[in-house]
Amino acid sequence: MRNQEDDTIKKRPKIHLNTLFYMAWRNLTSKKLRSFLTIAGIVVGIGSIAFLISFGLGLQKLVTDNVIGDKSIKTIEITSPNSKIIKLNDTAVNKIRRFPHIEKVGVEYSFPSSVALKGGGIDSVIYGVDQTFQDLTTLNLLEGRLLQKNDNRSALVSLSALRGIGVTDPKKAVGQEIEIVVPLQLADSEADELRDTFKVVGVIDSDQNNEIFVPSAVFDVAGVPTYKQVKVTIDDTSNIPTLRKQIESNGFLTNSPIDTLEQINQLFKFFNIILAGFGGIGIIVAILGMFNTLTISLLERTKEIGLMITLGGRKRDMRRLFMIEAVLLSLIGVFIGMFGSFIASRVINELVNQNAAQRVNERFEIFSLPLWLIAALTAFMLIVGLIVAYFPARRAQKISPIDALRRE
Amino acid sequence: MQDEGGQILIRVSNLEQSFKIGEEMLKVLHPSSFTIKKNSFNIIYGPSGSGKSTLLNVLSGIQVPSGGQVTYDGRDIYKYSAEQLAYFRAKSIGVVYQQNYWVNSLNVIENVSIPLFFLGYNRAAAAKKAMDALQRVDMAPFAKKSPLMLSGGEQQRIAMARAIVNDPSVIITDEPTGSLDSKNGDMIMALLESYQRDLNRTIILVTHNMEYLPLADQLVHIQDGQCQQMQSGDISETTETLLNQMKARIDHLARKKQDA
Known part of the structure; x- marks a missing residue:
């Protein structure tokens, strides 16, 4: 007990x-x-x-x-400090494409241009972009659609440029034909300008700037030798620094949204x-x-x-x-x-x-x-x-x- | 030493207690030995300052003695670890003080449940047992009240309920009638007696009140820290002697006043 x-x-x-x-x-x-x-x-x-x-x-x-914005911080933007000496052309792009960790590569041309609907034209920046570049760029579409793979004479026009050529209602802009003149100073070209009519397929919200996006093929055909900018995406942000060094060692300039973010x-x-x-x-x-x-x-x-x-x-x-x-x-x-x-x-x-x-x-x-x-x-x-x-x-x-x- | 037929509940051997007050050692209890039988009614009798309260604290397991032993059922309780001793207090001892203390935020039945909480009862099971204890002291209707709102007599009955709720083998009470009128005091004494008689429990009553001495089966007389144990046969004689001593003191004081 x-x-x-x-x-x-x-x-x-x-x-x-x-x-x-x-x-x-x-x-x-x-x-x-x-x-x-x-x-x-x-x-x-x-x-x-x-x-x-x-x-x-x-x-x-x-x-x-x-x-x-929606810019992926996994991207690097590549430009040339001097397009005559360091050429950002297909050769360079193909070389970059083979660097490790790169997933997508998009290219862009850009030129000052003038655009007109009927009669008087206004000054605008025109971008020639391929599908990848368009995907990597945040375009705020208001009306219509973005550029598609087989588009040829199609254009996206910013709201501000539309107003400039006298269209106030973006709904009415889609389907209109506009005339665009791009002065090209190409050494071996017959014409010194590109003049053509484009069909408006979409309106984008870029309030302050007169901007027009057309397929990059337009400038490929015209024989423009170098791109203005190349955008690449990388599998992981941690690889960005080494990759940038690699690209810069070829003489290009790089820029990444991660800089701004930091x-x-x-x-x-x-x-x-x-x-x-x-x-x-x-x-x-x-x-x-x-x-x-x-x-x-x-x-x-x-x-x-x-x-x-x-x-x-x-x-x-x-x-x-x-x-x-x-x-x-x-x-x-x-x-x-x-x-x-x-x-x-x-x-x-x-x-x-x-x-x-x-x-x-x-x-x-x-x-x-x-x-x-x-x-x-x-x-x-x-x-x-x-x-x-x-x-x-x-x-x-x-x-x-x-x-x-x-x-x- | 063999316990007499297993009848002994508490054995106090050579117990002593001193406190250091400043530089001086104050001896509160001189080496004392006595035993407490099971199922008996015991009174520890002594005047104020005789060391009663210290003895009570030692017996109730909250004051480690300076020397000697206190055994319950043959086990030295001060050899337990602090946590074992706490459990022993919750399980085996019920205490009632002259002035009662409560956990002020808890109501009557929750206060009565406290020893059960420390024994690991959940609240529902504890409330059930606590209600039984309250019924024994006729205080069930007060279960949901705050103990602070009750009269002295009512509080003392609830303290009784709290002391018996864990079915302890011994109830130790310190002047439980001290601040009550005689009617309430008698009722508390009757409760203690019935608990001892009906449930065969051991009661230890600490008092300086001579009236209760005839109730005791056994008396421990304490004076100036010296304990003296007396069996029931000697109690009436002792009471007589104590009464005579008191009478002599009163006469002495009265004469002094007359002379002056």
Whole structure:
């Protein structure tokens, strides 16, 4: 019989974690005002940091989207510093095509030109692009269709160029015949200009610039020897630097959207740190508030803890009770804070959009609250909460029931 | 030493306790030995400052003695690890103090459940047992109230319920009637007696109140840290002696006043 009881002492059951959670919860709800104020501090702290960082990330995304757009950062643009000496011709393109890691190669011609519908013409840039190049270029099609493989005398015309030649309704432009004149200074050519009529197949949104896209075959046939630009895509961004070196060693110039992206990221890294710093002040105040609450709670409950130890509570249970209270305060605070900052960001985004509606016709988004940010802030607050709770919890663990329950 | 027919629950041997106060060592308990039988009603009697509370703390497993041993069923409880000792307190001991303490955020039934929580009961199972205990002390209708809203007598009954909820082998009480009127005090004593008599449990009552001495099967008289154990046969004689001593003191004080 003795052995039996010894065994239960060795394999003694322990208080359930959810009972401790319940006791912590009851304590927090029994001091409603204090718990509310502590949580309010965390809500403001977490809310402001989430709001500011999501604003920074949102702006970064907005700027990136506008500057880089749909351009793949896996592309490299290749041009020649001097087309007479370093020729970006078929030979060069074929050579580039054989470099490792290259997936697609697109070519483009570009010339100043003049375009006319009837009578008076306007100046415009004309691009001769092959299918791949067109795919790698973001063209915002408003009407009609893009250039297709077997197109010959087809053209995409920008909105601005259309207006220039007197067409205000883009819908009416598709199907029209326009006359384009491109001056070509070719040494071995009979004609010094290319003059032809093209059928408009699509209208693109390029508000500021007079731009026309035609199939590159037009210039191939005319005998233009060098391309203006070649665009290649690479299997992985990590291969971009070595590949660029390889291309540049052949005398060409390279450019990649990744350069711009890196500059934007660099700038915003700094900007985001400043925003997080402002939010951080709020967090620090919230942490001090929580520390204060837990410490006062400990001092008030010395007798309760002494009592629970007398009734069989383990010292570590007392420590866990405080830790759990801190976790509950943190989690509730984080949850409400995140939700609040989300609502605030929606409201402000809506206001900004409405305000800008007269000038910009597309909606935009100036906040970004990615999942990783939510997870990171939650984890951060939980860890901080546990650190803050550590000191009062350690004191709770050291309470002697005899001192606590001594009669006054 | 063999326990007399397995009747002994607690054996206190050469127990001593001193505290360091500043530079001085204060000896609160001089080496004392006594035994507590199973299913008996025991009184530890002594005036204020005699070391009663210290002895009670040692017996209830929250004060490690400076010397000697306390065994329950032959096992030295202070050889347990701190966690084993905590479990032992939750399982085998019920305590009732003169002034009662509560976990203020919990209601009556939850407070009564606390020892069960520490024994690993879930809340539903603990509430069921706690309700039985409350019924025993006639306090079931107060289950959902806050203990702080109740009168002293009601609180003391709930403390009784909390002490018996884990079916402990011993209930240790420290002046449980000290802050009650005589009616409530008698009721608490009746509860203790019935618990001992009906359920065959051991009661240890610490008091400086002579009235209760006749209830005891066994008396431990403590004076200036010296314990002296007496069996029931000697109790009435002791009570007589104590009463005479007190009478002599009162007479002495009265004469002094007259002389002055």
